[in-house]
Amino acid sequence: MTAETTPAAGRRVAVIGGGIAGLGTAALLAAEGYEVDVFEQQDTVGGRAGSVAVDGFRFDTGPSWYLMPEVFEHFFRLLGTTVEEQLDLRVLDPAYRVFYEGEPGGEQPPPLDVVADTDANLATFEAVEPGAGARLAAYLESSSEAYEVALRHFLYTSFTSPLALASPDVLRRLPRLLPLLVRSLEDFVAARFTDVRLRQVLGYPAVFLGSSPDRAPSLYHLMSGLDLTGGVMYPQGGFTRLIEAVAQQATRHGTRIHTGATVVGVGTEDLTPTGRRGLRSRLRGRGPRARATGVRWRDADGVEHEHRADVVVGAGDLHHLETRLLPEHLRTYPQRYWDRRSSGPGAVLVLLGVRGELPTMPHHSLFFTSDWHANFDAIFAGQVPSPASAYVCKPSATDPGVAPEGHENLFVLVPVPADPGLGRGGADGRGDPAVEAVADAAIDQVARWAGVPDLAERVVVRRTIGPGDFSADLNAWRGGMLGPGHTLRQSAMFRARNRSRRVDGLLYAGSSTIPGIGLPMCLISAELVLKQLRGDTSSGPSPEPADAAPARPADLAVGGR
Template identity: 55%
Template structure:
């Protein structure tokens, strides 16, 4: 007699949820995906109006091997699904420390470093050798693991570098860079990746210097049609594999019952915990005990308030984990209750500014970074005790119309500004044409003026024909973001690798997690890897 296939429900239609659904369906399982919004994508969304197409979230295509593996695993290839363009330059840097913007391109950065610092190119080669080997180490041994065994720690490649671990884990990225380079612009080029990690260079461990491999060795690419093209490609794959997608289905409750045969909820073996203690010197809570509840389904609510109940044997929560744990489970079912989150770092919030600009803006390339002189003050405004809007702020400015003619009307440019701000929904919502909340619009006005001044586009404000802002409160409304954070939990040492939330519930059988809140972390590649980890864990137990 054949055992019936388990019914699997995935909560959240962002990249992690769609990827998990597609991987599980590819392995012959019946999968339903539930998304509260009418559009898929989550943080990787799109806003289209008047001939403009704006990405509303991620805009850097990095770690191509992760996408390659995923598409291979679902029976296709990146080349079949995406039309990628390599960006030259990779990005342009404007800074108070240097009067002339500098272009950064993979394979050509040594010349730039030599021009700004004695033996800068030699120093960069040594730095990138370390970054590349550390990245390979992470990719081969840690990024695709759930840390429930000690095997990754005993590989010869790991043990041969054990002497480096105190520096990589116990030193900040900022200190690591500053010991090797003296020019402030070069330090910022190597340190800005910390923002991608939801933190700052002085809060990120030095192991994250591996990020420099991504842009300075691999290079930066862009999928034509914007990042929604990735979501649409995976949505089609999932549908073709038989996934049922429920849009406008806001999950309001995960339904559970007593577990007749409680299962072990050991998250890490005792030996694994000892290894973690030795490597990082951190205290872990005990994972001993049993899961006394098991999932049986979920409850959704549509826009009219109509509630529907669906059965499920396994649930993958690919939505914001703080929301799932504190809002969809009862207190006795929460592996990560509110008191857990009260001690954690949500990363930065963001004010997003989408601009339609009349005429060309040749002063900007596709990716542009604006760095203030005093990084410490800038980051302290975002992460410190007395949080406030930084002014001036270090900004990220994207002009995808530089590479993609389809994202703006003829004769116009698509310009997107990201202003890192504190993760605080109290800063408010955005809006159209300046009608958002006061602090959000204040940050947007300051950012537009800063870009105009630093990039020498004096008439920028007068040429804006379309303006839309998004504030931290919108992230709560749109994607249930914890504290209005734009990215997810910051990659500090205490929230990285084995110290990040696990990818399954410790208290409820059949409840798994994927997405930026859990291992391995934030960013599109990490979300795809989290889907891979959850899928392999589920397949191993059914």
Template identity: 60%
Template sequence: MIRTATSRRSSPNRTRHRGAQPRTAVVIGAGITGIATAALLAREGLDVTVLEKNGSIGGRTGSWEADGFRFDTGPSWYLMPEVFDHFFRLLGTSAAEQLDLVQLDPGYRVYFEGDRNPVDIQATREKNLALFESLEPGAGAKLAAYLDSASEVYGLAKKRFLYSTFASFTPLLRRDVLARGPRLARLLLQPLSAFVAKRFTDPRLRQILGYPAVFLGSSPFITPSMYHLMSHLDLADGVLYPQGGFSRIITAMSGLAEAQGVKVLLNANATSIRTAPGPGKPRATGVQYTDASGSSVLLEADLVVSAADLHHTETAMLSAELQTYPEKYWERRVPGPGGILLHLGVKGELPQLLHHTLLFTQDWEANFEKIFGADTQVPDPASLYICKPSATDESAAPDGHENLFVLVPVPSDPALGTGGIDGSGDAGLEALADSVIEQIAAWADIPDLAERITVRRTVGPGDFTNDFNSWRGTLLGPAHVLKQSAFFRGSNASRKVDGLLYAGGSTLPGIGLPMCLISAELVLKRLRGETGTEALPEPVSGARTTAAVDGAA
């Protein structure tokens, strides 16, 4: 039996233009993008319902607790703080009011294979210039020029590219863009690895400057050197941490969304986007979902925004003739890496590890080739990432214990398996986890690490497929290679269905928590018909006309 629901309801926080028709919206997915999008739409004057297939909000930015340990299950680097603050200001508050942010000093530690002396990346630009100089004579001055370039490109990216829907290219025809045309072309066509290698000789420095490509779900050998701008974030701006963990960000945004009247339905698995004939092309009219009881429910709305995986949205929720990005499109796409995640509760202290610690292998290029190349395989040993939030946040672990989150980039292949608690995951994946624990113990000189683990949970690419409908089990989304960056990444509006918009890491502007918040803002810009490239003014002042969404594609 199919039931019909409605997303229309009253809210004490509505502001509407006189004479404007009531509008309703359904947002698919209650991860950070879905919650952020819903909050902005509700503040704009729409009645918003969010459908979440799982039993809790947060999506990849989730939390898992066991025996007094609290683990963030996804993002753990707080970069681009001004993007977070801008988003909160759009909702009438600020990051300072919502979060307790701590600057990490040092920012992070790097262990290099075969080298017992780790390198600690410092909290300020000046200290990092001195650090680079100590590792390679002359590298301090070269890093200064590198960071100046990174800062300039970062500023241009924020002003002209990141906040653009690319619904029109006219706003890009500005003097600051055109004057840099030849340089931007070079930065787009040259890989980041080559850009770095021309400036630095020490392999450690090359790896430190190339690693930010992983934040983009990519490899420094296929990522455009345009993204050297990422080094501005960690080497100049520094790295922050929100006390209470990254799930605190979700909690804050959820509270703001609820204050705007947003309703979130858990265990509501969206199965199809409903459409009806329109004056031109079909128009979205709502979403069919399965509730916790197994009943099929139709939720009608004027606007549908999918913050779910774009591949799943297009290929599973729309009929073939309505797909802007059909299966054939995805056959030509490059997925970001998959990931094997370990959540480890460890008895005793681990001074060898900082809040953020990276392990880099000597076969750097071969390591990435195994993940992104034609003949993929799990790297052994692997370059990997460890987060120890208990270094900064006492609430992350019981007294006398440490909390470790380990991320091992692997090929995006669900066949690598699913994880479990206390070794209950697929045998192959658990064996890989065992080898990773041995690697950390050896490289960071913690010989008894395995014996000190009291809590263990693993997650594999198969879990990302099952839990988040992730395309090919990818951890993050489509990689930021040239053909999947900026206006090449695709539209955040369906070209086949009016009133259907997209948000999240698999669409504009890309991967990462700041990008997800910008993605939510781009939905609002599409709704308003705004084609400018800059962020919206702060704060959002009441509702605006929403008629432009009919022709948003």
């Protein structure tokens, strides 16, 4: 069956948002035969996975960890290509280095490297804590099982068919999986490891999920199998290259991408109830009350336009779409829903161009404070922690194209409260005071812990981004950097679904909805839109085209190549 003869032929789709979820949705639907238009309010696509170029430096302003490689492989194979054709991936070794604050008054512990070899990581754990190597091996075996089950049954589903989840594969594992939902990741790790440094290595992935180790379910220990087994990679050209590759696939299949196009409303047409049963259904709030007819959008000159469509996909911030682009009676997730939900943290991003080399820091570095509870409690209580744990990416360690010769590129991320009131960033220290104070403290902390005492004096380019920027530029709920955090009541079937209950033909993709936060999750959410339109209620990935490049055994292994 060709695209011209599918039910999609002639049907128009409007996608709101040109981040990876919107572009991925557009590519898949255009390949299916839909006529797709993407509306992105910024001048460039990418959303949270943005890019900034300053004086010969190029900074990624969002995601920087390439994990779950099999998800990217599957996505590109659905479009008739491969990751190898689209990206130049490099395995990072070490995967990352961890710097520790140490106890007050004591010496700073030496940094710990996580490398691309699993056996070496087991040996590192054993050297820190006798017996920890064997316990880590068991931990990774458990994480591998949880990850594989998640890929087969829980990530590629909209949870519309309970029977699809009741497979023998899932039922056989329920005695091991259910306890992982009700126990925190922190408790799960603490029951196996004593040394605080090892606990932090295994607990920090909760931050990538917009949560903290004591708030995230221990099921998310599945993340540890991704970076402790050689799964951290980097696409040459940065993550903006990944965005370009997905956008190219969208346009190759016929998608039209409009930038500088701000959607100001979702067009709807009321559905008239038919019969007494239909009227009762509407009165009880069941079933759609309207159908989507397109979007209203404003161009860069302020002129408003109307774009007719049979399907609308909200691929930006779900809170913004539901509370700003829909009338109140058509909202599936009104403000009262969000008032009962918790956001992931906000962030201050510090983009630094540095003169000279920084040999003590590899591509990825993590800076952990000794008192994690105080750190995370402060963030979720609306206070900026001091000192704060931080993450530093130095892509110039791998990619010479991101910095001029003789210079380094640093991306510093400091988790802070999701609060636009902290302000916006700026150039050369001219951002709002609270944002610049966080940046100053982070630069000083990195300089001391990584042994670069003159770091501040060597900075030749400085740009900051704060929660106010996330709110203004990305319509991010509460100015958060990631979206709703992955707590138990905001994970899996408890997370916002990808279809409106009030508006027929209105679907959702992105980090606000299932399956959740992260580039791979956003690509899966794009596929869930495709499955919804196909009427596919299966719980696994969509079948790949018969002529797609076959998956290699290594592609299917947890942690990737």
